[in-house]
Amino acid sequence: MLIVEDLYVKYYTRRGTVSAVSGVSFTMQKGEMLAVVGESGSGKSTLALTIMRLLPRNAVVERGRILLDGIDVLKLSEDEMRRIRGSKVSMVLQDPFTTLDPLRRVIDQFIEFLMEHGLDRRSAEKLALEALESVGIPKTLAYSYPHQLSGGQKQRVAIAMAIALKPSLVIADEPTTALDVVVQKQIMDLIDTIKRGGTSVMLITHDIALAIERADRIMVMYGGEVMEIADKGTIMSRPLHPYTQGLLASIPRLGSDKIPESIPGYPPDLRNPPKGCVFHPRCPYADERCRSIKPQLIEVEKGHWVKCHRVVKA
Template sequence: MARSRKEEVLLIQGLEVSYQTDRGPVRAVRGVDLSVREGEILGLVGESGCGKSATLLSVMGLLPFPGKVVAGSIRVCGADVLALSKKELRSLRGSTVAMVFQDPMSTLNPAHKIGAQMKEALTVHGLPCTQDILVRLLQEVGIPSPEAVLGYYPHQLSGGMQQRVMIAIALSCRPKLILADEPTTALDVTIEAQILDLLRQINRERGTAIVLVTHNLAVASQFCHRIAVMYAGQIVEEGTVDEVLANPLHPYTQGLIGCIPRFKKGVPLTPIPGQVADLSENLHGCAFYPRCPKREPACLKTPQDLLDTGDRLVRCHKYGYLDYAETAAARDWGNE
């Protein structure tokens, strides 16, 4: 895939995450490669349990207890996250890469005022934090009467305002990369639109790269430049938003799109049969095999590789070892 030569702010290679449980290891992420450049918005989409949040949390070094990165490398602006000491990791978080979580009510401390929580983020990184700076940060994310809000407790703000405060804190140290984990899922649709506008504006004005994790394909299609579709801990398709959504190649991506009501009367929904793959079991061959409408015996033989079709990456052996003309033919097949 031809891409502009801007600085790479995030480079993930061969990431594998495993949760040790009583029933054996659950392989939440099974070999993810990703790269995000300056000024780019990447959408990471998939259903619950597909490993999108585990991937993000590994970048921040925040995987919860039984979870562990068992293989691979993660570089943020050149720094090898997995080799950093706790202290170095702490200084990286916030200043270079910041995270916005799904539920602002549970990420803000309910017992501290907004001003104090914002101050903490700045002082930890040794930055000045006068009243003026805090007010300006709140203004930048569109909070009305910021002076008053500094003295509020989180519960005095609405969900949308809380999420704006979270974004203000994430922006306070001017990070190069923002990781947003379902930032609008807890919000109403009119508020969701406000928050996405704000993130887009930050991306455009400052060139901040954003990784947006979402289960909502429509949100991703409106907001992202590139998207990566995950299934069972792997990326199954990756490319520009327009390419992937207008012309999906992987049967799972096609299935996801068929599940979404499209504001057209009389177009039936075509659900994907079955359930999401169980990651505590050993998966042979293609993880999507049991649910795939186009499966054939060959799909189970070897692990599927992520193949470059020229304009995108697809993890489906039907696209393997084709020259370019054949890829075009395969694309027609994908549109059936």
């Protein structure tokens, strides 16, 4: 369904060139939820924006290929991409209402979006109301203004717009980070039902516990690179990358007596990434090889990919 091959994305800034995504490759199957887990600066959001072709102007895709249902996304014209956005791939943001007009009713903006994709006004309104109802937004709220909605309701509207045209892939970028815990659960339950309806979901999150609870597979990113990919059971029981192990140890566990561990040091400066393995300055096991040679992402067992010199193929 989605194939990303050897993707490199850079930002050109006044203070230097930032290697935001470096050599990322992975695939997604139809109807699966893949969680892309990483901290700030890991490249996870840049990856999402690249797939959506919504990168800011100072960003350049240096290399790589993105195939969505066989379509070579990076080769499409702006016009062709506009047609695909929303209908084949769509995105739910952390705060979707920064992109919506606060002065226009929710339904009007929804209708306009659908009409841009070729629907007439009557069928657009009908479809909008159906989509909103399916996410628990009643008709009365559909005709209100964005500021009249709570945070959770706004996110429901954003999800309704993302799924209205039945795309094959929905990218949810930290969809619950701005919400309170109880509402987070409600929204994640909703995203779960979308997935069960057959839509593939890419869940972008900093929260590895949330990823384990919700996703089928997990891809861990750090410093713009993929560190590990595996199904969630494997990530939980046999994480092989020291960074994944560190992230898991950093979760505060209910009912435990132990204060979680943190990973020493700070994320890398991607204007000037470390030589060798990008994680080596924070890795407890780093040796000479890690400091000089970049490891390859290798498949250690079926479906379990790791980028670490210490791991050898079974």
